[in-house]
Amino acid sequence: MRKVSMLDFAKVDAAADRIAARAVRTPVKQSQALNEALGCQVYLKCDNLQKSGAFKFRGACNALLQLSPEQRQQGVVTVSSGNHGAALAAAGQMLGVKVTVGVASNASPFKRANMQRYGADIISIEPGMAAREAFLAEQQSRDAIIIPPYDHPDIIAGQGTAALELLEDYPQLWGLMTPLGGGGLLSGSCLVAEHYGAFCYGIEPELASDGKQSLQTGEIQPAMPPTSICDGLLTSLGKHTFAIIKEQVTDILLVSDEEAAAAQQLVDKTTGMWIEPSSATVIAAIQRYPEIFREKSIGVIISGGNCTRFT
Template sequence: MLQFSDVSAAADRIAARVKRTPVVQSDALNSALNCKVYLKCEHLQKSGAFKFRGACNALLQLSPEQRAAGVVTVSSGNHGAGLAAAGQLLGVQVTVGVAHNASPLKRQNMLDFGANIIPIEAGMPAREAFIDAQRAAQQQVIPPYDHPHIMAGQGTAALELFEDYPDLAVLLTPLGGGGLLSGSSVVAKHYGAKCYGIEPELAADGYQSLQSGRLQPAMPPTSICDGLLTSVGEHPFAVIQANVADILLVSDAQVVDAQHLVDDCTGMWVEPSSATVIAAIQRYPELFAEKHVGVVISGGNVKRPS
């Protein structure tokens, strides 16, 4: 199972390539939420999301022969862009299976970093079929979240946050496949903080999995939180079960309100997936009142509404 030492080693491995993103605080946001919130701004990371961290950590551990052969993944956007950006730095060709209904902005982001895109149908069955076919063809697959190297790399955002603010009482991250939450939960546990994962009500397989003790399938991809429309992976789930206090659900309407609140208070327009953490503080005030709360703002690859 993933350990704090794995995250610490990943941080050392990728330090020269990732951006140490800022932590933003806002008196107006603190007042609105009745707690002191520390926003780890991964929307300012290279490729526009935290995914660049795990991608770097994974590619750096491939052999020269594996790098030369190129890698394949499947993504709704941010993992594909992060992997392509890391591939550009390290000379690795990246191919991404992308659903036909993926965000045009995220699709372009992947292309801008040199990714080769293969269109696939939307939903988990198509994603799994694509990966199975690539593995059958002996391609080197870099999963979006279900791999210890990815999980350790994603946890480095939380590690930086706690290095700057070691007395945080609580950490919140969005939950999609679980790479970010699992890696972050290991760090939170090391620092003695509670950790919560946040999911949309319309993509609540992680919540259902934690409640039942068994992985549940992804729900139909209908939430506006496009970065979270996947099922939790086996490796992340084991870590989440061990370390996470709970998984909290928020509605899409609450996410939109949270996007606007963050914008009003900080001038930052972030993805719906990112705004889930702020929506959770609003929906469950009894859990966070007057506490020092760290949140990972996971990505910003979205257009500001006109």
């Protein structure tokens, strides 16, 4: 198997063993009504049912479990639009690690409350990548332990365990699909998909298409202004995630905010699950590109459900 960056399938497999006692092995659901609407067989890996309500718990738990006792005592710092912060705080509660999160002032109130529910110390920062980077640089100057939302080998390996569980249960799948923000979930899924011989697609909002542009240019492109309703996907790729994605992803597909919102409603109607617009992008892509997915067996990662029903 080709080794990409400093990560490979073995790191994901090891992460699965490491977090098994603490993370939920989330269910895989199917809906005949959804399959008929999409024209293919869709296997929903429901990480909206993961601890803290999103796949992010996997990577956060994997990262914290590898800290020394002294590092755990010191505590950790991150930035987040919500799901990573909540996941890190939830894992921190389990392991006795204090978690501080820099959160944009315009972040979802639902997600902010979720972070606070797990005991995160929240520091408000301005929206956008520049403010995130400035906050982390300041924390780093104070020798804080930074656990970034996606661009970290332990985070990537942990996020890949969702795809690993899915393909362990359904190894015959033609392909995998995940939302794409910073690329932690997609890059981890790429490592698993390659191991199983499956295709792997990343799905991105048109209003946050820096990942697609990065793939086309061969260089990481900056994040676009944070205007999409897919609030979990508004970050640029990192060096670790991009190194894997550019070599192993089948393609990055774009969907509109309107398509994501419609897919969110379709999933609710056919499964009873109210998922985040970010999660719904994968369903929107199957609707927008039927020529790719028609009559295929597709595994999709439902990445989170931390939103109010009327967002």
